[in-house]
Amino acid sequence: MEDIPKPQRLRCSVQNYNWGRTGEESTVAVLFSRNNPIDPEKPYAEFWIGTHPSGPSSLLSLGSSDSRPVLLKSWILENPSAVLGDKVSEKWHGDLPFLFKVLSVAKALSIQAHPDKELAKVLHEMNPSVYKDSNHKPEMAIALTEFKALCGFVGIEELKDVLTSVPEIRDMIGDEHIGKYMSIKETDPYDETKVVLQSIYTKLMSTSEEAVSKSVSKLKHRLNIESKVRMLTEKEELALQLEQQYPNDIGVISSFFFNFVKLIPGEALHIGANEPHAYISGECVECMATSDNVVRAGLTPKYKDVQTLCSMLAYKQGYPEILLGTPLNNNVSRYIPPFDEFEVDHISLSPGESVSCPAVLGPSIFVVVTGEGSIQMCCATDEDKITVGDVYFVPAKNEIKLTSGGTGETQVYRAGVNSRLFNFVPAKSEDIMFETILIFVEIYD
The missing domain is CATH 1.10.441.10 (Phosphomannose Isomerase, domain 2)
Incomplete structure (x- = not known):
């Protein structure tokens, strides 16, 4: 029987850029406070989940003998094909192909653009202190509140x-x-x-x-x-x-x-x-x-x-x-950008409602923007309670189940490798690809 790596709970990074919202006014700070103290006077602009060296995630459940955290990227590189799936690992050279974030914007970000791959390589070689990698950066933003740009x-x-x-x-x-x-x-x-x-x-x-x-x-x-x-x-x-x-x-x-x-x-x-x-x-x-x-x-x-x-x-x-999202069923809408690296699903669950996430061939990211509940992993007895700020990385070929708890609606955002890569077009809810990282978020007025 194939040895499938198990889901891992993550500690994630934040960026305190000066345009971010301050303290607990920031959803980013609320997420970060699950596993870290926050400074109420500091701006909390971006919550990062992924392998980029400017804000890497680490595994909460694993550590070395001297208590140093194990980086998600290091853990993936130990067995990239098993963790990411063969196709994802081969196409993106053993790395997670997307970076997932939550942004809390208090004042305008810079007027900017992101280079294509060819220009990114040139800029990185010429000025690596400013242009820190040689990759392109197509992106998609889904509004949690009114969002102006x-x-x-x-x-x-x-x-x-x-x-x-x-x-x-x-x-x-x-x-x-x-x-x-x-x-x-x-x-x-x-x-x-x-x-x-x-x-x-x-x-x-x-x-x-x-x-x-x-x-x-x-x-x-x-x-x-x-x-x-x-x-x-x-x-x-x-x-x-x-x-x-x-x-x-x-x-x-x-x-x-x-x-x-x-x-x-x-x-x-x-x-x-x-x-x-x-x-x-x-x-x-x-x-x-x-x-x-x-x-x-x-x-x-x-x-x-x-x-x-x-x-x-x-x-x-x-x-x-x-993009308004394409409804896949009563609970899930999918946002499909013209980029291979990622897609995002929005999942809404009423109190007590569950959704099964079958094993698929590549990794993903889920963000629950309201509510709380549980995540069932690997087997029926392997279940964790989840709340605001919890983050889970679920490698390829794992099955999980999400259940909404409490009295209010639970809303989840999933980011994963674009299902086009697997020639996969879902027809109904049980067909949806859910290889996941999970974040539990609560939005405050």
């Missing part, structure tokens, strides 16, 4: 309106560049519109710090005056909000170039390579390829690589696709 360039007609109605942008870019963009038609080939958009955005982002400071000050002054006689647009209100968070930053001005996306709980946004974006506020579950590569150019005190960002962007225009 900037994502992708606005459409052609909307950008024309921006160029004619925001005098500070006109002054920074110049009439010649604006004139070229105003001549663009919706029917023009993408390659032609891309060249023009790239030229005006690069011109904007390359403006001197002194000129940016003056333009942001003018914008703030003008909007504060006009707000007394008219209702400001959402984008104008956002610009004032960003200016309070990042005074004199080019990101305040360039925010007019991007779509302002507001997700309600259960809606998702996926972001591919070379797509500009910036998360603004809210809490979400996030899944991505195992990477921490970020090229930043605004709304940040960190290193800005403006030249790289402006040269790498795809410059696609139009509103991004919002």
Whole structure:
């Protein structure tokens, strides 16, 4: 009989970036507090589950003789085919192909993009202290609360309106560049519109710090005056909000170039390579390829690589696709991004309700955002009570069962390798792939 590695409970990492929510206002802090003390004065921005060296998870149930934790990655590498499954281990060289997170965003993250694999390799070789790995970083965010973000360039007609109605942008870019963009038609080939958009955005982002400071000050002054006689647009209100968070930053001005996306709980946004974006506020579950590569150019005190960002962007225009999840049954909806590394399921269980998770061929991540209950592993007698902040890694070919306890609904988010890899299309609940890491989360108002 095949020796199948058993599920393991994990201790996970956090990132205390300054844009995170503070103390117990942060779901990230609530999760982390299950196995660690928290500082009520610190921001808790990201809860990481996975093998990336910038925030590795370790096994709570295993340790060496000197009490040092066993890293999840080290444990996987002892027998990657058994833990990950043969196909996953072979395709991603014995590593977990995705990184799973929960984010608690109090103020805007940087205007950024993630490089494709080719550029990521170059950037890592040139500047490994900033670009810490050579992998790409496609990602997907599913809103736990109302979640606001900037994502992708606005459409052609909307950008024309921006160029004619925001005098500070006109002054920074110049009439010649604006004139070229105003001549663009919706029917023009993408390659032609891309060249023009790239030229005006690069011109904007390359403006001197002194000129940016003056333009942001003018914008703030003008909007504060006009707000007394008219209702400001959402984008104008956002610009004032960003200016309070990042005074004199080019990101305040360039925010007019991007779509302002507001997700309600259960809606998702996926972001591919070379797509500009910036998360603004809210809490979400996030899944991505195992990477921490970020090229930043605004709304940040960190290193800005403006030249790289402006040269790498795809410059696609139009509103991004919002995923609602495809219902698989009464309890499960699946979010399927166009990336092999991951997919995410949302599972809702009423009090006392159970779901069986059959053995499958690759690893996954589950996040329970409300409620509590139990997890049954390997055999009927192997059962743990689970609560907010518990995390389990379940290797390939294990069967588990989840049961909701308490009086309220239990909501679970699962992240796992995209089932396309296994040529698997589920037809009903008992067919769903659930190879899992489990996180139990509670969201607070």
